[in-house]
Amino acid sequence: MILKLIIHRVARKRTCHVMLMALVLTCAVSCSDSKSSSGPLGPRVVVVGFDGMDPRLCSRLMDEGKLPNLAKMRDAGGFKPLGTSIPPQSPVAWSNFITGADPGVHGIFDFVHRDPKRQCAPYYSAAETVEGDLGWEVDGFNIPLNFWPFDHQPTETLLRREGIPFWDYLDEAGIDVHIYDIPANYPPSKSKHGHMCCLSGMGTPDLLGSLGGESQFFGEGEKSRAVSGGFIEPITFTGEKAKIRLLGPEHTFLQLPERVKVDVDVYRDVKQKAARLEVQGKTILLKEGEWSDWCRLDYELSMPPFLPASHAKGICRFYLQQVSDTFRLYVTPISIDPSDPAGQVISEPEDFVTDISDALGLFYTTGFQEDHKALSNKIFDDHEYHQQADYVLEERLTLFDYAKQTYDDGLLFFYFSSTDLQAHMFWWDSDKKHPIRTPEMAKKYHGVIEALYQRMDGVVGRVLAEYGDSSTVLVMSDHGFASFRRQFNLNTWLRQEGYIFPADCKSIMRVSGTGSVDWSRTTAYGLGLNGLYLNLQGREKFGIVTQRKRAAMLQEIKEKLLKVRDPEDGHLVVKEVYLTEEVYHGPKTADAPDLIVGYYRDYRASWSTSLGDISDVMVSDNDEAWSADHCMAADEVPGVIFSNKPIVATGPRLIDLAPTILQALGVSPPAAMRGKNLFEMTHTALAADGE
Amino acid sequence: METLGDILVGGANWLWWLYEAVISLALAAFGVIDVVLNPVLSTVLRVLNPIGNVLGDVVYGVVSVLSPAWGLVIISAITGVVMLFMFKYTSNQQAIVAAKDTIKANLLALKLYKDELRVTFLSQWRLMLGIARLQWHMFKPVVIVLLPMLVGLSQMGIRYQWRALHAGEQAYVHVYMDEPLSHEVALEAGAGAEVEVGAMAGAGDYAWRIRATEPGVYTLKFLVDTETIDKELVVGDGLERVSVERAGAHWVTQLFHPVEALLPSRSAVSRIEIKYPDRESWIYGSDYWVLTFFVISMLVALVLAPVFKVKF
Known part of the structure; x- marks a missing residue:
């Protein structure tokens, strides 16, 4: 009897095991094929950020019936020009958006800042790479040992933007935040409560560490040289075979650091107008004019023999421009591999980017994806640049679909760069002559921007169809656009007016020899695209202007600047000069330029001004392919704000968006945010706010 | 630190040399064994592969009504049962029980008489003998089960490791040979694909880029000098079996690529390969299917x- 009972129990136990196993398998297999269901949805805000979308062009196209979805929002009271940042530069503007505050709080005033302790040494404003300890010197290497008792500090990149991003308040409130490609957030800010995921955008470097991205171009008969935005290298065929080397990151563990490289064998077939590339065991066949898919590159960073080699993983695409007559091969900047970033943090959490890559494959991870420098360097022609930019857009549209599929509630923010980086190269709404195109071609390529806006309108239409009834939808841009026909050299003007000495000074960066600056007599200098600094005593290393004279001198420079006329046609050049202590509010104002120079449409600071060079001519033609810009007076290039809800506020500004989003998601904005809710603000309240 | 560095570098260099020596020896040993094994195993696989292909088609034809994940789970479960019975009837179950009893008894003796040195040593010796005996009794069924198991796995591999090309998808095709430039080659893609680029000679092969056009099983015809060689191409969206490679007579390639006939021994071509994409799924996708199969x-x-009273 007892035996029977035991057998029965054992049998029952086995049956249980079998059933349990079957249950586990069923769950596992079922889960692999199905999407998990979720509970009731919370409030939703969908923000689509079109960098550089311009209200004038939008209005015209809406009036012409070419942007039906945006027009629908406008007709329901959901459209206004959006006050941009001072100055209207992308890192500044997006930092305003992110923090709901002006540069006095977040400390980003320009693409380029200067270190007054080193007089005017320039550096990139949004992120800083802090060199680590050298480490243990062994066998030709410096090996950082980041554990006790050595505790060597590794080299790391820090986000310099200050202030609290608005999504931190959502994160704290337990509201999910999904952010894709947002500028001015590299390295991505951390989520303290695990509700925020973010893919960093503009500002993310390529694998070589370049913020703008460095492409590599190989051409027969070329001379080896570095250009802004890349490298040009010769390619020499023996028979029909050649070898090229793709530059990778610098191997900083070596005592004599050098760039690591990946060899690529190139075979060409002139008859077929095709080439074969052999890259680390992978074959790529391309016909003339074809782009390859993404190709993984594994850069091996050698180590001493007792340690395994380290690896840097990148991805690139090849573009076979030409085979017959001459051979031309373009390689995109090497992006950090999203499927295996190998220690490079480009998302928060770190595996967010690999999750995306698991679903979508490989994609651009560099901050600047459209290779405008290839067009400027004449590696691309207009058509080729448009084609490359279009690939970028296609990829981002796929990413946007993914973002929507994985979004349930909370905030979804998605950024499109195409409206900015295509506009920089193709926008032209001036009656005057285009720097590099005939009037017909200028008109044709401005049409590219119009077509792009129409395409983006389609994106908005899909967003409205999916979320319009159940969510707050915001479509915004950080600034607008204008033709950039004439360039103003601020430092040339300052030298001419006697603020920079001596009269033959060629650069404020030159401290000795011919053309150097004399800081003992220089009172003001320009740096960055809109910044003007006094050589202030006690702040600048060689400062001479006293605090007592500061205000008067700023007023004097301001008045003079507002009277500057273009020698070509007598047009005023400078529309606004902002005294930063009047327009910024916050502790970082002390680090800001003293004046921000705001130009009229058609004008911008010259290319040489941004890094302190001084040309002979004060105002000259812009002769670059980069023929449109927005680094002008803020009211010359406002952005746009569209919503599926009526915008009550008059004169909405970028800093109003953070409090608007917070309130739409049920979170009270902190007192530090100076902006107001767009859906509640009244004219009186705006006037009281004084901006 | 400097001395420590020198010691580490010296030690690591020596270890690296040792590692390379061991690997070279192992490869040399494998080469010798391969020379002996290849004629036998290659011949056996020539017989087994067609049978495996037919059985595979039947089995996967039946489970094709299910999702690929469920199909793999069911096949793995059935394989587990079949292997269990094969083990039961090809092994000496009584001897296995006896060997396990010996092991248990000696483990107990070690525990009970830990103060008796003679008993301890004797038990350890007997324990080792028991384990060796158990292994020996396991060896025979494992050898018998091994080959059908490998053939079964190879049938799974050609369905789960790679997937067929989708219509409109690109793929690379390689024909490997010595000194490619000394041969005239051409590819007739036929109805299922179109040639986009190629033939492009590389260091030891010719490559083509093809684009699949519509679902089906097709034949790519390669004209190499005066020789014509076929290679199967599969286009589809389901769980089609794909033959990645067609090669000469070698048991390893025959095992991994069992579908197509071997290349003629005097062919200028050593192998033809189509780069099919990996199948993507964390249950039945590339490489994961092996894990799923073994676990289940x-x-x-x-x-x-215990239910079927099998001892191992």
Whole structure:
């Protein structure tokens, strides 16, 4: 009897095991094929950020019936020009958006800042790479040992933007935040409560560490040289075979650091107008004019023999421009591999980017994806640049679909760069002559921007169809656009007016020899695209202007600047000069330029001004392919704000968006945010706010 | 630190040399064994592969009504049961029980007489003998099960490791040969694909980029000098079997690529390869299917062993 009972129990136990196993398998297999269901949805805000979308062009196209979805929002009271940042530069503007505050709080005033302790040494404003300890010197290497008792500090990149991003308040409130490609957030800010995921955008470097991205171009008969935005290298065929080397990151563990490289064998077939590339065991066949898919590159960073080699993983695409007559091969900047970033943090959490890559494959991870420098360097022609930019857009549209599929509630923010980086190269709404195109071609390529806006309108239409009834939808841009026909050299003007000495000074960066600056007599200098600094005593290393004279001198420079006329046609050049202590509010104002120079449409600071060079001519033609810009007076290039809800506020500004989003998601904005809710603000309240 | 560095560098260099020596020896040993094994195994696989292909088509034809994940789970579970029975009837179950009893008894003796040195040593010796005996009794069924198991796995591999090309998808095709430039080659893609680029000679092969056009099983015809060689191409969206490679007579390639006939021994071509994409799924996708198969088949075998009174 007892035996029977035991057998029965054992049998029952086995049956249980079998059933349990079957249950586990069923769950596992079922889960692999199905999407998990979720509970009731919370409030939703969908923000689509079109960098550089311009209200004038939008209005015209809406009036012409070419942007039906945006027009629908406008007709329901959901459209206004959006006050941009001072100055209207992308890192500044997006930092305003992110923090709901002006540069006095977040400390980003320009693409380029200067270190007054080193007089005017320039550096990139949004992120800083802090060199680590050298480490243990062994066998030709410096090996950082980041554990006790050595505790060597590794080299790391820090986000310099200050202030609290608005999504931190959502994160704290337990509201999910999904952010894709947002500028001015590299390295991505951390989520303290695990509700925020973010893919960093503009500002993310390529694998070589370049913020703008460095492409590599190989051409027969070329001379080896570095250009802004890349490298040009010769390619020499023996028979029909050649070898090229793709530059990778610098191997900083070596005592004599050098760039690591990946060899690529190139075979060409002139008859077929095709080439074969052999890259680390992978074959790529391309016909003339074809782009390859993404190709993984594994850069091996050698180590001493007792340690395994380290690896840097990148991805690139090849573009076979030409085979017959001459051979031309373009390689995109090497992006950090999203499927295996190998220690490079480009998302928060770190595996967010690999999750995306698991679903979508490989994609651009560099901050600047459209290779405008290839067009400027004449590696691309207009058509080729448009084609490359279009690939970028296609990829981002796929990413946007993914973002929507994985979004349930909370905030979804998605950024499109195409409206900015295509506009920089193709926008032209001036009656005057285009720097590099005939009037017909200028008109044709401005049409590219119009077509792009129409395409983006389609994106908005899909967003409205999916979320319009159940969510707050915001479509915004950080600034607008204008033709950039004439360039103003601020430092040339300052030298001419006697603020920079001596009269033959060629650069404020030159401290000795011919053309150097004399800081003992220089009172003001320009740096960055809109910044003007006094050589202030006690702040600048060689400062001479006293605090007592500061205000008067700023007023004097301001008045003079507002009277500057273009020698070509007598047009005023400078529309606004902002005294930063009047327009910024916050502790970082002390680090800001003293004046921000705001130009009229058609004008911008010259290319040489941004890094302190001084040309002979004060105002000259812009002769670059980069023929449109927005680094002008803020009211010359406002952005746009569209919503599926009526915008009550008059004169909405970028800093109003953070409090608007917070309130739409049920979170009270902190007192530090100076902006107001767009859906509640009244004219009186705006006037009281004084901006 | 400097001395420590020198010691580490010297030690690591020596270890690296040792590692390379061991690998070279192992490869040399494998080469010798391969020379002996290849004629036998290659011949056996020439017979087994067609049978495996037919059985594979039947089995996967039946489970094709299910999702690929469920198909793999069911096949793995059935394989677990079949292997369990094969083990039961090809092994000496009584001898296995006896060997396990010996092991248990000696483990107990070690515990009980830990103060008796003579008993301890004797038990350890007997324990080792027991383990060796158990291994020996396991060896025979494992050898018998091994080959059909490998053939079965190879049938799974050609369905789960890679997937067929989708219509409109690109793929690369390689024909490997010595000194490619000394041969005239051409590819007739036929109805299922179109040639986009090629033939492009590389260091030891010609490559083509093809684009699949519509679902089906097709034949790519390669004209190499005066020789015509066929290679199967599969286009589809389901769980079609794909033949990645067609090669000459070698048991390893025959095992991994069992579908197509071997290349003629005097052919200028050593192998033809189509770069099919990996199948993507964390249950039945590339490489994961092996894990799923082993976990499920072993779990089933472990759970059912007491039910069917199988000892191992």
